[in-house]
Structure formats: C-alpha cells, structure tokens
Amino acid sequence: MNLFIDFGGTHFRYCFDDGDTITLKSEDVELVKFIEIQISLKNINKVFISFAGQVKDGKILSAPNIKIETLDINKYFEEKYNIEVLIENDLNCAAIYEYSKYKNAQVLAVFYIGTGFGSAFVIDGKVLKGKDNIAAEVGHIPFKKKPYRCNCGRDDCLELSVSGKVFGENSFENSDEDTKKDFLDGLKHIFHTTLNLFDPDVIILGGGVVKHNPFILDFLKNEYNNSSFKTIRSDLKIFISDVEDANIKGLQILSKGEKCQVL
C-alpha cells in the first residue's frame, strides 16, 4: 500500500490509500523514524510526501519551519528498505489537486496564507518548477524591510508582511493598524505582480489565515476590478479552496501515475 504524508510547519497529516487522515503536531514527529515505524507495521510499497520546504529530486534542500536531519530521504529509503519515496513541495502538491478541477485553465495560481506565504503555478498543465524547483515563490519578492530575517535569508520578503506569523498571538482583526496595512499592501503587491506576470485564469486561496479572514477573497476581487488593462481582461475566477487536505489529494493524484502531466 501507499503511505501519504503532508508535513507542514504546524500539522503533520498522514493516511494510507483510501483510509482516513490522521493529524499530529509537526513538532512531535521525526519524519524518518515515523516512516520506519510505519514500514515495520504495514506492507508499504511507496511513500509520498508533501513537504513545507524546498525539495529537488527527492532531496530536501531547505526546511525553514521543520526540524529534519536526513536530507536525502529518497536515497536513504531506497538503499535501506528498497522503498521508493516521492517528496514534493507542499504548494506544488496542492496545485496538482486544484488543477485537477480546472483542467481548462492555462494559468492556475495557488496562494496559501498560513504560517508563511506559499504559492505555486500550473502553466499549460505543468507545475512551474524552475532550475532548482523553487520557482513561483512570490512570497519572497522584496517588499518592505523588517528588523528580522526571513527563513530564505533576506529581511524584506513579502512573506514578512503577508503571513500568519505577523499577527503573533493576535488575529488580523486585533492587530495594530500598521500590521494590517502592511498585510493588505503586501497582498495587493503579490496579486498585481501575479496578474501582470502570468495573466492567470484561476487563483485558488487557502491556508489558516484565509480561512479565518474570508474577506481576503472580496479584497482580491476588488483589486481585480481595479487592475491594469482592466478593459481587456476577461473574467478571473478566484476561489477559496474547498478542501483542507489538498496536499494529500495532490499526492494521491501523483500516485495514480499522472506525474508526467503535471511535474
């Protein structure tokens, strides 16, 4: 059977083929040990991992919000257990699922605002990957200098203004005016940059901050009405994702062998 894992900054979710999804706290899980225990308990053929960090060719390149020691996870399980591990960036997994619902879209963008700002693009049916599999990280476009560093190494990323961590213990509502203004200005910047670079047909929103602040949807629709070239732009579909586990659903699509179409 297949083991599907969604390893996020906050939650660790997993399931087997058609079984229910179990959620743990990411900080309580050591990924390699977890998989080894599952291998000892069940007849696992293949492991699919959606990972909140940068990965390339089965190797973890960077894991800003996750503690992990074995970076070449693919090689490790191949050599020790002869089990194949497919690991992909979490937003790319979500994009694969969302694209499965909008296969006519020429450009589909996915924005998840949670602990960080995650994004992915599917262009003509393919996830945009770039040479290091880190394309489409619009959350790291320079925006406003902050007195602390982003996990990517800079101190002025959009993500430092547009993500759940800027509210600390507060919600958007309870935050001070500067924080709110930065958040909305940054979001606007991401949105118009995306429109002008990619001219998307569909934008899917997700993540905890969007879930708790659904006004973001109307905010962006309103921005679209005031966008450049508005008179020649056709309809843009902007939705909030209808599922909580798009990452796992994306992995399940990959497991069915549709890999070459989307990756």
Ligand SMILES: [Zn+2]
């Ligand atoms: Zn950054």
